[in-house]
Amino acid sequence: MRRRLTLLVGATTSLVLVAFLVPLALLVHTVAHDRAISSAAIEARALSAVVTGDEAALRSVVQRTNAGEPFPVTVFRPDGTVIGEPAPESPAVRLARTGRTLNAELPDGGIEVLFSVGAAEGTSVIRVYVGPEEQRAGVYRAWLILALLGTTLLGIGLLVANRLARSLVRSIDGLADTSRRLAEGDLTARARPEGPPEISAVAGTLNTLATRISDLLVRERERVADLSHRVRTPLTALRLDVESVRDPAERERLEMSVAALERAVTRSINDARRPAGEGGRCDATRVVRERVEFWSVLAEDQERPLTVELPDRPLPVGLPDDELEPAVDALLGNVFAHTPDGTAFAVRLRPGGPDGAVLVVEDEGPGLPESATERGTSGAGSSGLGLDIARRAAESSGGSLAADSPSGARITLVLGAPVER
Template sequence: MRRRIVMLTVLSAVLAISLFGIPLAAGVAHYYMADERSELTRFATEATVTVSAAQLSGRDPTELPSTEPGVQLAVYDHAGRRIGGRGPAVADAAVRGALHGVPANGQDGSDLVVTVPVANNEHVTGAIRAAAGKMFVYRRVARNWLLMLAVACAAVLITGLLARRQARRLARPLEEMSAMAERLGDGDFSVRARPSGIPEIDSTGASLSTTAERLGDLLARERAFSADASHQLRTPLTGLRLQLESLLDAPGNTRVEEISQAMAEADRLQRTIDDLLALARDVPRHKEPLDLDGLLEEARKTWHADLAGKGRPLRVRIAPDLPTTDASTAAARQILHVLIENAIRHGAGTVTVDVRDAGDALAIDVSDQGPGIDSPPDDLFRRRTVTAGHGIGLAMARRLAEAEGGRLRLARPSPPTFTLLLPGA
């Protein structure tokens, strides 16, 4: 941003100086050319005063007034012959015009030429020719152009320095707000914008600070609610498990299998509550590679009994050389459980979990041999959507996947196959 501000300011200054300087440079060149012609006219006019009729007739030697270096004066008689000074021996077009009473100024090759008639008793008796090289004028113009160029460069340099200072003043608070927004996105709600002295930026910074404060308060309330909810949920679960253990140890108990299964369900519910509360609190965690083997083994133990009771096998296939991922184990476990549970409740036949390499991601496919899904894929992941049963829990599972930087999608409607993509580490 700083570079763009400086570049735009400098380019604007260069454009403004060019729009002003180019016509000025042309005007300077025109001025010096006109000034030189004016000087030549002055020298020629002064010479007409000093030249007498006797000199024009050749009776007296011709003496011309002194001039600046580089200026040539010549005197011509009425016949167009040079009788003094330096110039063409025979009258040129400008001199002939002056001999007819018409002063002239123009160019003769590389010289500027001015001619003035010499009159005696209202009769033209001769002419004065003044000439100077244009190179002398060009040198004067070049010196002034160099001076103008130096001033323009100094102006551009000063403009660039001022623009750099102003860009730093403008960009610093914006860069700080960008870093502040990034920290806010990472969960740091203590960020506050410092005053910059620029009303518009300070107003935006104040709004961002207010937003951070409100989000911090909201998160604090949600965490307090999570703690209360955790206590309210864990207490009855703990009591339920104690009662199940008492029933399991009771003499003459004939329902050991049912009670053990209920205890396993209570443990799974407890683990689900812990995972969801941890995810809801967004507790910072150390990035560790996902224990894929442990995750799949836990899923096999959790769902084997349910599937076996319905005569449906659970097949887990793991491809070799899989990429690692540092996705949250809690999130991956909940997503996988949602997908397997949907396959059990709403599918048919074998439930297959395929783990494969998807390039820069780890892919987990969960499929069954059911009739398929007729509803549009987007409807499956809408909150509280239940279309042929397949929508249950998928909205939450997709949100968990996206929170880990992954994706959850319906890869194939028939047989139904859901794919979880977790980014590689």
């Protein structure tokens, strides 16, 4: 934008300068031409006083004139004698012998100024030759000065336009930078109300919008946290009921499930109150191994063949374990929720690119519907948020989620590497 504004001012200034300097340059040429003709005419009139006198004196005056003036002088006497600069007797000279004073253009571009002087012995003609160089004397220098003046004015105009455009664009760049930071999750970003009134008004409106978004997010986090906190009461009652179970194995299994549910509730409260954009890191190998061990018990009960492929080294990823765990649980939970008992599934974790990790969960079930990856959409009566939870976890680390159905269902979760701060 800055360059466009500068170019616009430059084009406008150039048009104004052309409209002003071109006529002025033509005027300079005309003035120089008229000045040369006028000087030649004055020189011819000055000689007219001595033409009718002594011829020796006339020759002396003409010789001095030709030696000191830029315009050659020739005097055509009535008897055909030529005094001064040799020149042919042109038709214009013969016309001037009739008593007329005139100017005539010559083929070489010069002009002869003819002045007739009558006497008793006849009419003499004074011819003053004005060459092309004399007609343009000083013109080129004046044009050069005009060109330098125009260039200087254009440069000053571009400099002023660039300064004004820079101040204007700086304000717009500030707005763009603030908008970018807000889009990246930095809700503390604020624009400086500066520049023209219109841009300052936009900056103020953007700051008001950012404040409003921050307030709404705080309210929403507290609302989710309060909702999660309300679940603790029935969880407490459920734990008491579990403790009354007499079968030790069944009681232990139920206690583990209730503990996992409590951890999920606690995680929901922490996630709701965590500021947006706050990152973290964890070992994907450890987290996936722990979640697979948890779900393997249910897989064994439902006679589901399970294939697990995990690397023998840690794979750091750019999100905390309390975000990766629900993402893995969502992918594994989908297998149990959307496939019949006995369906085989596999969990594979491998390094992803230079850093990060890639988690693949696939099963031999009926496959995924086309809308399975849309938030809130499910074909099994569930909330349809499982894959969206996994997707948001992956995207928060700079990764992605992909789903396809080659033979069954396959979910690929790409996890980004942790960001060093």
